[in-house]
Amino acid sequence: MGLGALGLVLLAALLHAGWNALIKAVDDRAGVLAAVSAAHAVLGLCLVLVSPVPASASWPAIATSALLHYVYYALLFRAYRLGDLSQVYPISRGLAPAAVALAAAALIGEQLPPAGWVGLACVCAGIGLLAVRRNPSSPGAIGFAVALGLLIAAYSVADGLGVRQSQSVFGYMGWLFLLEFPVPLVIALNRRLRGGHFRPRVILLGSLGGVSAVTAYGIVLYVKTIAPLGAVSAVRESSVIFAALIGIVAFRERPILSRLFASAVVAAGVAALAMT
Numbered sequence: 001m002g003l004g005a006l007g008l009v010l011l012a013a014l015l016h017a018g019w020n021a022l023i024k025a026v027d028d029r030a031g032v033l034a035a036v037s038a039a040h041a042v043l044g045l046c047l048v049l050v051s052p053v054p055a056s057a058s059w060p061a062i063a064t065s066a067l068l069h070y071v072y073y074a075l076l077f078r079a080y081r082l083g084d085l086s087q088v089y090p091i092s093r094g095l096a097p098a099a100v101a102l103a104a105a106a107l108i109g110e111q112l113p114p115a116g117w118v119g120l121a122c123v124c125a126g127i128g129l130l131a132v133r134r135n136p137s138s139p140g141a142i143g144f145a146v147a148l149g150l151l152i153a154a155y156s157v158a159d160g161l162g163v164r165q166s167q168s169v170f171g172y173m174g175w176l177f178l179l180e181f182p183v184p185l186v187i188a189l190n191r192r193l194r195g196g197h198f199r200p201r202v203i204l205l206g207s208l209g210g211v212s213a214v215t216a217y218g219i220v221l222y223v224k225t226i227a228p229l230g231a232v233s234a235v236r237e238s239s240v241i242f243a244a245l246i247g248i249v250a251f252r253e254r255p256i257l258s259r260l261f262a263s264a265v266v267a268a269g270v271a272a273l274a275m276t
Contacts (some may be wrong), residue, residue, distance in 0.1 A: 005227040008219050013239035015216035020089055021246045024080045028202045030187050033073050035054040035206020036213060037183035043214050044177025051171035055164075058172060060164025064178040064248060073183055075148050083141025084257045086247030090240045091127050091142065094266035095149025097237075097273050098123040100156055112273075119272025126266030129258065140243035157180075177214075237270040 019036065023029050054062065079088045098120050107109055112120065159176070166172040191197065224232050244263035247253040 002227070005223050005232075006221050007201065009227075010238060012190050012216040012219040012223075013131055013236055014242050015212040015219075017089065017239040017242035017246060019212040019216075020076075020080075020243060021085055021250065022032075022205050022209040022212075023076065024085045024247075024251065026202060026205060028199065029077050029080060030191075031198050032206040032209060033077060033204035034184040034187040035203050036210040037073065037180040039207050039210020040214060041181040041184070043210075044174045044180065047170050047174025049174075051174050053170040054166035054168045054171045056176060058162040058166035061158045061165070062172065062175050062179070065155045065158045065162065067177055068151055068158065069176075069180060070183065072148070072151050072155065075077055075144055075151060079141060079144035079148055083145060084247055084253040085251060086244040086253045088141060088148070089144040089243035089247075090263045090266045091130055091145035092148035092152060092242055093237070093243075094123045094270055095146060096152035096156060097270050099150055099153035101273055103153065103157060115272055115275070119269040119275075122265050122269025122272065124269075126262045126264075129262035129265065136251050138263055170213040178258040185270060235271075237274065239269040240270070 023032050023036075026032050079092070099121060101112055101116065159172075163169055163172045165217050188198070220232060220236055240263050241260075244259050248259060253259065
């Protein structure tokens, strides 16, 4: 991988960890999530207008992934309400590729090479270190982080199958993003019924988070056209380290060394899985 491609993937990793940090940083997390999903829906509409309609065979996957994303937002809200960024993010993002690897082995007989099993062991070890650290912010945070990881794995499998059948990658992405529009509508309606409102700062931060998430996704897609897929996926998981650093520096989450070490173990394990 060239230096330019490496820099772009590292930027994407930082952007992804950054928009998760926004959700943790603000007190109105529902408002930020509404703005993030609204930004996704706007981009989705733009893609739908300029891209071919996905093949009919891919629509069950689009519907499944959209429904799973609704649950994802609900779990993300709860996880960051209860837990630390440097705990929730590495567990959820690290567990997802490990779960996908195990599912592939069990369902379609896709066996991992020895290096892949070492990577899987590293992911499990790192997650275990994060889960059993002393004085956790909330016992429930670990459960939500694990549920998030499994959910990410589920919609990743659905998208992986669906996009291959779509015959229109950007059309698939567009409809998937557009179908996030119920999220901001439900949050806005619920807030209106309760007499609440969205503060301008929350809308701004949420919009920035949505742009960051979409930009990170787009960067990774682009770099995959000019660099080896395994290398891109491996470097992308440096977001686990970025999230740990942001949590330690911005939110003063402690202890420092054990969080950094555990996050590095998870990142190394995911990198090994990506390179197999």
